[in-house]
Amino acid sequence: MSQVFGNGRHLSVGSTAPPLTKGKLRLYSMRFCPYAQRVHLVLDAKKIPYDVVNVNLSAKPEWLFDKHPLGKVPAIEFEDGTVLYESLVLCEYLDSISTTRPLASSDPLQRAKDKLVIERFSQFIVLFYKMYQDINALNSDDVLQSLEEFEIELTKRDSPYFSGTRPGMVDFMIWPWCERADMLTIMAGDRFSLPEKRFPKLLQWKKFMKEDEAVKCSYLDVSDHVKFLKSRLAGTNDYDMLVASL
Amino acid sequence: MSQVFGNGRHLSVGSTAPPLTKGKLRLYSMRFCPYAQRVHLVLDAKKIPYDVVNVNLSAKPEWLFDKHPLGKVPAIEFEDGTVLYESLVLCEYLDSISTTRPLASSDPLQRAKDKLVIERFSQFIVLFYKMYQDINALNSDDVLQSLEEFEIELTKRDSPYFSGTRPGMVDFMIWPWCERADMLTIMAGDRFSLPEKRFPKLLQWKKFMKEDEAVKCSYLDVSDHVKFLKSRLAGTNDYDMLVASL
Numbered sequence: 001m002s003q004v005f006g007n008g009r010h011l012s013v014g015s016t017a018p019p020l021t022k023g024k025l026r027l028y029s030m031r032f033c034p035y036a037q038r039v040h041l042v043l044d045a046k047k048i049p050y051d052v053v054n055v056n057l058s059a060k061p062e063w064l065f066d067k068h069p070l071g072k073v074p075a076i077e078f079e080d081g082t083v084l085y086e087s088l089v090l091c092e093y094l095d096s097i098s099t100t101r102p103l104a105s106s107d108p109l110q111r112a113k114d115k116l117v118i119e120r121f122s123q124f125i126v127l128f129y130k131m132y133q134d135i136n137a138l139n140s141d142d143v144l145q146s147l148e149e150f151e152i153e154l155t156k157r158d159s160p161y162f163s164g165t166r167p168g169m170v171d172f173m174i175w176p177w178c179e180r181a182d183m184l185t186i187m188a189g190d191r192f193s194l195p196e197k198r199f200p201k202l203l204q205w206k207k208f209m210k211e212d213e214a215v216k217c218s219y220l221d222v223s224d225h226v227k228f229l230k231s232r233l234a235g236t237n238d239y240d241m242l243v244a245s246l
Numbered sequence: 247m248s249q250v251f252g253n254g255r256h257l258s259v260g261s262t263a264p265p266l267t268k269g270k271l272r273l274y275s276m277r278f279c280p281y282a283q284r285v286h287l288v289l290d291a292k293k294i295p296y297d298v299v300n301v302n303l304s305a306k307p308e309w310l311f312d313k314h315p316l317g318k319v320p321a322i323e324f325e326d327g328t329v330l331y332e333s334l335v336l337c338e339y340l341d342s343i344s345t346t347r348p349l350a351s352s353d354p355l356q357r358a359k360d361k362l363v364i365e366r367f368s369q370f371i372v373l374f375y376k377m378y379q380d381i382n383a384l385n386s387d388d389v390l391q392s393l394e395e396f397e398i399e400l401t402k403r404d405s406p407y408f409s410g411t412r413p414g415m416v417d418f419m420i421w422p423w424c425e426r427a428d429m430l431t432i433m434a435g436d437r438f439s440l441p442e443k444r445f446p447k448l449l450q451w452k453k454f455m456k457e458d459e460a461v462k463c464s465y466l467d468v469s470d471h472v473k474f475l476k477s478r479l480a481g482t483n484d485y486d487m488l489v490a491s492l
Contacts, residue, residue, distance in 0.1 A: 069366070069395075084358050086365055093358040112330050112339040119332055120315070149315075 002027075002043065002217070003051040010056040010239040017053065017063040024049045026077040028067055030057055031242060032228045034176030035087040036074040037218050041172040042091045045214035046098045050076075058237045088118070091173065103169040117153060117162065118173045128177055131187055132232065140191040143184065147194065147202065150174075154201040160208050167212050171205075175215060178206055182222040183229060248273075248289065248463070249297040256302040256485040263299065263309040270295045272323040274313055276303055277488060278474045280422030281333040282320040283464050287418040288337045291460035292344045296322075304483045334364070337419065349415040363399060363408065364419045374423055377433055378478065386437040389430065393440065393448065396420075400447040406454050413458050417451075421461060424452055428468040429475060 005011075005018050008031060020026055027043065027050050029036040043050050055064055060071045068075040068085045075085040076094075084090055095103045105111045123146040130138045154162065162170035184192035194203055209215050224242065231238035251257075251264050254277065266272055273289065273296050275282040289296050301310055306317045314321040314331045321331040322340075330336055341349045351357045369392040376384045400408065408416035430438035440449055455461050470488065477484035 082355070084362065086362060089358050089361045089365070093354055096354040108339055108342040109328070112335050115335045116330065116332060119335070 002040070005051065005053050008052075008054055008240070008243045010054040011061050012056040012059040013061055015061045015063075017061065017067075020077065020079060021051050022079070024051050025079065026050065027052050028064065028073050028075045028077070029054055030073050031239060032220075032225065033057075033073055034180065037176040037179075038087040038173055039074040039076065039090050039094070040218040041175060041214050042094050042103060044217040045103060045167070045172065045212075046094065046100045048094060048098055048100075054239070056237075056239050058239075088173065091169065095169065101166075103163070103172065105163070105168070114162070114168075114170045117150075117170050120149060121174045121177070125177055128180070128184070131184065131229070135188050138184075138188055138192075140188075143192055144194065144198070147199065151199050151202045154205060160205065162205075167209060167215070171209065172214070175209055178209070179215075179219065180222065180225050183225050186222065186226050187229070248286070251297065251299050254298075254300055254486070254489045256300040257307050258302040258305040259307055261307045261309075263307065263313075266323065266325060267297050268325070270297050271325065272296065273298050274310065274319045274321045274323070275300055276319050277485065278466075278471065279303075279319055280426065283422040283425075284333040284419055285320040285322065285336050285340070286464040287421060287460050288340050288349060290463040291349060291413070291418065291458075292340065292346045294340060294344055294346075300485070302483075302485050304485075334419065337415065341415065347412075349409070349418065351409070351414070360408070360414075360416045363396075363416050366395060367420045367423070371423055374426070374430070377430065377475070381434050384430075384434055384438075386434075389438055390440065390444070393445065397445050397448045400451060406451065408451075413455060413461070417455065418460070421455055424455070425461075425465065426468065426471050427452075429471050432468065432472050433475070 003021065003024070010030065011017075025048070027036070027039055029040065029052050031054055040052075042048075055061060055073055057073070064071045064073075064075075067077060067083050072085065074087055074090060075083055076090055077083050084093060092104065105114060124143070127138065127143050127146055157164075159165060161167045162174075167175075182193070196203060210219065220242075228238060228241060231241065249267065249270070256276065257263075271294065273282070273285055275286065275298050277300055286298075288294075301307060301319055303319070310317045310319075310321075313323060313329050318331065320333055320336060321329055322336055323329045330339060338350065351360060370389070373384065373389050373392055403410075405411060407413045408420075413421075428439070442449060456465065466488075474484060474487060477487065
């Protein structure tokens with residue numbers, strides 16, 4: 001459903017923002033950003049037509065600050081020039097404007113509970129980002145423990161996905177970091193991999209998620225995620241490493 | 247609308263959670279917590295019957311962790327034992343279950359925009375909390391600048407409140423820190439007070455807000471906020487300073 005400008009190349013300082021495309025909303029993204037991936041997942045799941053402008057976050061285009069006051073991605077620009085940002089705000093709004101494949105529960109209490117599950121996942125996100133700062137400070141017990149309540153939650157919900165028989169809002173909001181979770185094993189050792197006996201539901205969920213058509217649209221192999229991380233750690237930030245030469 | 251247990255005394259480690267009251271939801275709170283105040287404001291504005299159990303956050307009751315996985319306030323327990331937490335999730339949910347005085351916009355786009363305004367206010371919240379850590383590191387230019395976009399937003403909205411002619415979700419979600427804003431002047435000097443010429447709308451809004459009946463329910467004078475802050479800085483954490491002796 002998406003059209004990517006410039007073969008996916010990340011626009012930098014000094015660039016010009018491409019004009020909007022009629023009949024499509026515009027997602028400002030970065031190919032490896034998990035927050036932006038949340039929005040890709042929702043757009044792809046709901047088959048909302050959009051185009052993508054990727055942005056170099058180490059040398060931000062000046063115009064990015066017209067879209068987001070802090071010059072961040074994801075941000076979405078609508079045909080009338082309205083801009084929204086913040087991944088959770090965006091995903092909730094996008095879910096509300098299209099009836100195709102509703103992602104959030106229609107029950108307000110369940111929706112509130114689901115938001116708390118997403119909020120609780122930030123524990124794992126915080127640990128995950130230690131990989132970028134001080135990987136040696138990362139404790140595998142902490143990492144596994146931060147995921148344990150998701151194993152319990154899936155067991156309690158007694159369904160293949162957090163949202164039932166098909167991935168919904170919770171599934172998509174936590175997926176980007178789960179897609180990247182094996183980076184921890186590659187970067188810091190096997191003690192970070194989830195033991196089958198302790199996480200049977202979560203591992204099965206992950207296998208199922210990879211088969212979802214929306215997940216497939218933005219999915220990257222862990223080797224690509226690691227390659228990009230290494231370029232970040234080396235200070236080269238190879239945003240365009242997947243851009244095929246024209 | 248609220249009934250406060252134990253004359254408002256904050257329950258500590260070793261205490262027992264009071265039994266729920268029939269026909270009321272239970273708010274776990276702390277008298278000086280701005281996040282908890284958000285929930286008080288919504289409950290009071292919507293006239294939802296509730297009782298309050300205040301909690302000593304420096305010596306948390308063991309049972310608090312059954313209500314909130316991290317033992318935080320605010321948390322709400324409903325009559326059926328369901329517990330929800332996180333101030334924004336709570337306020338949104340409470341608004342959805344009662345049609346009395348709807349606080350969030352019924353338009354999804356406006357609701358998304360309002361969420362971004364609330365999110366942007368976190369800039370000020372971050373600066374505000376520097377008062378607790380290193381008040382000398384606090385720069386008045388940064389503080390005033392973080393509020394400037396709210397002056398602009400009010401001007402753009404051309405209404406006395408962010409939500410129109412009556413306080414709504416944005417107004418109540420940012421109010422607790424605005425009620426406390428003069429603490430900065432008292433603690434760090436006049437350069438932190440908002441100049442009338444630069445912030446006419448915001449100062450007028452603050453005056454109007456103090457007249458709202460829901461705001462009046464939880465309002466505390468800045469001198470009380472400062473007194474509590476000083477007890478925190480001194481390590482005595484005088485949670486019960488406003489509890490009248492029985």
